[in-house]
Amino acid sequence: MSTDIGPAAYRxxxxxxxxxxxxxxxxxxxxxxxxxxxxxxxxxxxxxxxIGKTWLLSHLAHLYxxxxxxxxxxxxxxxxxxxxxxxxxxxxxxxxxxxACKGGWEGETQDSCCERLEKAQDLPALAExxxxxxxxxxxxxxxxxxxxxxxxxxxxxxxxxxxxxxxxDRAIVVAAGTxxxxxxxxxxxxxxxxxxxxxxxxADETAEQVRKAGLAAPGIDVYQISSGHxxxxxxxxxxxxxxxxxxxxxxxxxxxxxxxxxxxxxLRDGVRxxxxxxxxxxxxxxxxxxxxxxxxxxxxxxxxxxxxxxxRLQQDQLLIGGPDQYEFAPVVRDVVxxxxxxxxxxxxxxxxRAALELYQGWMKAYPQDCGRFLLEVIYHDAASRASAGxxxxxxxxxxxxLIGDWLSPQNLTFDQAYALYRGxxxxxxxxxxxxxxxxxxxxxxxxxxxx
Amino acid sequence: xVGTGHPxxxxxxxxxxxxxxxxxxxxxxxxxxxxMNPHARTLQESPPEPYDPQYFADRQRELRxxxxxxxxxxxGYAITQPVxxxxxxxxxxxSWLLRHLRAQHGFAPGKGVKKEGTLSTLVDFAGSxxxxxxxxxxxxxxxKLVQEVEEQLGDRTEAAAGxxxxxxxxxxxxxxxxxxxxxxxxxxxxxxxxxxSHVFVPLLLFDAAETLDPDDFFWLESxxxxxxxxxDRAIFVVAGRxxxxxxxxxxxxxxxxxxxLGAFPRGGTLEQLEMRGRGYLGDVVHSLSFGHxxxxxxxxxxxxxxxxxRPAGEDFEEQHRAELAxxxxxxxxxxxxxxxxxxxxxxxxxxxxxxxxxIESARFVLSGVLDxxxxxxxxxxxxxxxxELEDSNLVWWSTDHRGYVLDTCLRRIxxxxxxxxxxxxxxxxxxRALELYEDWIGKNPLxxxxxxxxxxxxxxxxxxxxxAEEVQRQVKRYLGRFLTSGNFTVDGADAFLQxxxxxxxxxxHGRVMPKPVYEQVVQVVRSFRDKIAGVEPAEGDSDEH
Numbered sequence: 001m002s003t004d005i006g007p008a009a010y011r012x013x014x015x016x017x018x019x020x021x022x023x024x025x026x027x028x029x030x031x032x033x034x035x036x037x038x039x040x041x042x043x044x045x046x047x048x049x050x051i052g053k054t055w056l057l058s059h060l061a062h063l064y065x066x067x068x069x070x071x072x073x074x075x076x077x078x079x080x081x082x083x084x085x086x087x088x089x090x091x092x093x094x095x096x097x098x099x100a101c102k103g104g105w106e107g108e109t110q111d112s113c114c115e116r117l118e119k120a121q122d123l124p125a126l127a128e129x130x131x132x133x134x135x136x137x138x139x140x141x142x143x144x145x146x147x148x149x150x151x152x153x154x155x156x157x158x159x160x161x162x163x164x165x166x167x168x169d170r171a172i173v174v175a176a177g178t179x180x181x182x183x184x185x186x187x188x189x190x191x192x193x194x195x196x197x198x199x200x201x202x203a204d205e206t207a208e209q210v211r212k213a214g215l216a217a218p219g220i221d222v223y224q225i226s227s228g229h230x231x232x233x234x235x236x237x238x239x240x241x242x243x244x245x246x247x248x249x250x251x252x253x254x255x256x257x258x259x260x261x262x263x264x265x266x267l268r269d270g271v272r273x274x275x276x277x278x279x280x281x282x283x284x285x286x287x288x289x290x291x292x293x294x295x296x297x298x299x300x301x302x303x304x305x306x307x308x309x310x311x312r313l314q315q316d317q318l319l320i321g322g323p324d325q326y327e328f329a330p331v332v333r334d335v336v337x338x339x340x341x342x343x344x345x346x347x348x349x350x351x352x353r354a355a356l357e358l359y360q361g362w363m364k365a366y367p368q369d370c371g372r373f374l375l376e377v378i379y380h381d382a383a384s385r386a387s388a389g390x391x392x393x394x395x396x397x398x399x400x401x402l403i404g405d406w407l408s409p410q411n412l413t414f415d416q417a418y419a420l421y422r423g424x425x426x427x428x429x430x431x432x433x434x435x436x437x438x439x440x441x442x443x444x445x446x447x448x449x450x451x
Numbered sequence: 452x453v454g455t456g457h458p459x460x461x462x463x464x465x466x467x468x469x470x471x472x473x474x475x476x477x478x479x480x481x482x483x484x485x486x487m488n489p490h491a492r493t494l495q496e497s498p499p500e501p502y503d504p505q506y507f508a509d510r511q512r513e514l515r516x517x518x519x520x521x522x523x524x525x526x527g528y529a530i531t532q533p534v535x536x537x538x539x540x541x542x543x544x545x546s547w548l549l550r551h552l553r554a555q556h557g558f559a560p561g562k563g564v565k566k567e568g569t570l571s572t573l574v575d576f577a578g579s580x581x582x583x584x585x586x587x588x589x590x591x592x593x594x595k596l597v598q599e600v601e602e603q604l605g606d607r608t609e610a611a612a613g614x615x616x617x618x619x620x621x622x623x624x625x626x627x628x629x630x631x632x633x634x635x636x637x638x639x640x641x642x643x644x645x646x647x648s649h650v651f652v653p654l655l656l657f658d659a660a661e662t663l664d665p666d667d668f669f670w671l672e673s674x675x676x677x678x679x680x681x682x683d684r685a686i687f688v689v690a691g692r693x694x695x696x697x698x699x700x701x702x703x704x705x706x707x708x709x710x711x712l713g714a715f716p717r718g719g720t721l722e723q724l725e726m727r728g729r730g731y732l733g734d735v736v737h738s739l740s741f742g743h744x745x746x747x748x749x750x751x752x753x754x755x756x757x758x759x760x761r762p763a764g765e766d767f768e769e770q771h772r773a774e775l776a777x778x779x780x781x782x783x784x785x786x787x788x789x790x791x792x793x794x795x796x797x798x799x800x801x802x803x804x805x806x807x808x809x810i811e812s813a814r815f816v817l818s819g820v821l822d823x824x825x826x827x828x829x830x831x832x833x834x835x836x837x838x839e840l841e842d843s844n845l846v847w848w849s850t851d852h853r854g855y856v857l858d859t860c861l862r863r864i865x866x867x868x869x870x871x872x873x874x875x876x877x878x879x880x881x882x883r884a885l886e887l888y889e890d891w892i893g894k895n896p897l898x899x900x901x902x903x904x905x906x907x908x909x910x911x912x913x914x915x916x917x918x919a920e921e922v923q924r925q926v927k928r929y930l931g932r933f934l935t936s937g938n939f940t941v942d943g944a945d946a947f948l949q950x951x952x953x954x955x956x957x958x959x960h961g962r963v964m965p966k967p968v969y970e971q972v973v974q975v976v977r978s979f980r981d982k983i984a985g986v987e988p989a990e991g992d993s994d995e996h
Contacts, residue, residue: 019515027718203708204519207531211523220531282942303941304985310945321949323851325942369897372853414830415809419853426850450834 509719527565542745714742776872900947
């Protein structure tokens, strides 16, 4: 099955949320129009795939390109949007810019500006032409999918167009990509960049997204499956509700494929299974999971290999830094885990058992720190039992057998026991899967260590 | 030995204070009287200002979030997560926001598509006592809410005339009969609001929820909030100084969103000051108040007097060191005002040297900085102490840090005040903390990175006032001592680097670590990680932004 999906076509009437991001650009446009130097005139939006960067940039082009956004009198904004995914080489950017100019402006603005731009034979001349419009006309250059440009091409574009524009502190450049791509090299551009992550929607925002699209699906229920990933929400909301598990899993398939598109095929399954882990994602856990579940991977792969792999996942924003090394970005983990649970329940269970084994190993290896891993042991044991549909009454003996010995003053300091108590008490995910009576009993057992 | 108090909290019985069975006497360590500063009288005490709409700044995001819920209601949709629990420390602006919401969403005809408009009511529990043991207080409170509704809607309350009459009857009965319970009057109130919510979108705002007894709060939740919220036609915003009380009713919990109301970003502080004609001080005030609105109010006021409308130059802080220390002390005093007993204020001041703390670290620092007696206190004593400190709403447990944290603004204000006003004490307490983390680095291989990060924070603090080159040299030497392949695996080094690049406090205003020092540290750690991982240097030149 093809996993090549494009973003849903932008429709201004369905654009929702992103007020903070729109405010950010509005403030910069306001500064430029008032003749002030713009603070951080380059904005680099980055996110996991299909979170809505294209929609945001298209909306900015829509607002400013057609003067739908108020700007001070005697000023205007020249909004030029280029989809870099459709540009083969940087040399084509000039042509793309001109195309964007012609399509985006109206009346006198188009004629006079385009005339000047068309005379520009190369990028430096184009930059110069754009600079001549200032300060009455503020150039707003929108580079969508800027990460799609070849690194050398981007460097060339940066040197000849973006850097001269940015140095004026009167033009605004908005680029969309991943956290580390496009990679900005030049000192003068780097010191003017505002990196801004684009996040998934919250429950309210998802509900609004669904409503604005004119769909009848219950927003809060959609959110519970999509975790606010806008593209997933859209697909789910378009389906007939109530939604069966199998259908939900099928609808999430292209979203998951898109999220994992940069993970090589032989490692993709390993990453899916790794998604059961909530924290402590690092070389050791990757090695454990990939060597077990990705047949192509080898235990003997070097630290450097795994470190590069981790950084790749981080740059694609699948992983984020957490208090315990890396963890999956919540929306990524939720989507991948939902799919795993719904489509391959036996693998889902097996992955939790593997995680359990991993943490048990670490508890033995680092007994002085066992408290940190014990909560994860409890979680993975509960998750695998819950997914197997084990009757709640059957959990007790094995569960206490698993953790009982560790719950002693010899293994846990007072501080560790207290941290475990607070962790177990406030662990929302654990609360959802563990029988309440067992959870209560667990808290009571830990409390005994505190007396 | 362990009893229960608030839901989910450990409450230790008095007889369990000491692990050896004896009862400890919790004495207040002797305090030295500070000499009066002659300038002290020139500064006026400034309590948090009452709400004034013309000075309302920032909070656009929160207003938008609530606005979105209101829009949902006005368009006839079920409101998504109609219960909002908003928490934040004293002076952060909860009351201002609630009052602003009340003003924004009071009834005005013609607002809605499917409904006639919004109506808003506000109760401040700090000024309106509510106690189940005294049912007339419940009747008073609900009657006040109804009055607010009537003032806004006038004749339009006809839509719920029957419910209103029944409510009034019950209010009279509660006041007349001593033993009558408050449940029935709450039911009538719920019916009244639920009837109105077919035509209007009610916004019910509750301020100072932390002042309620937990049982009273639970009653409020189960008898008032949940039965109204489950219609998904009315919005509740409950503000308090702490994240708990924990919501117990399933119907409320599944409709709940919890927001922490934090300090203002730089832009918010600038806006706050500009509104009072003090915009020229925006940046310097923000770097001293850390965006806490009350602190910005006081610092802005004082600096305006000191600066006399002249822009603050680079040496402004150095020139006015003593005055700044006094202003910060005033802020600190106000933020700590409700902490009881008095001795806990000194404990909090002392613990403010640590960015996170548990029993072992608190014991070490308190005994070394405040009073050696704290070294003899039992674990149970500290647990009880933390429980009491949590009641101050300035300290809470952080799952991410696996330890307690003091509110960041307050912690940094205290630390800065000491840096300005008592530099020797400032250095001494950071030295003590440094000693602690150096010890821990040796003992805990898994957490080495996080402890080294804290050690660096304290090391740089002890070097306060030294030239940047000197700090850079010492920090580099220090890192060289610990960054060895014997101490760190690749995972450990990478974890350290990730913590470093995410630590916004170290990068903020250069207050803790001058920018060149920070950049050098990142570079050294990155090179070390790449070297032990066998990664080419060119590959490792970037990390998360």
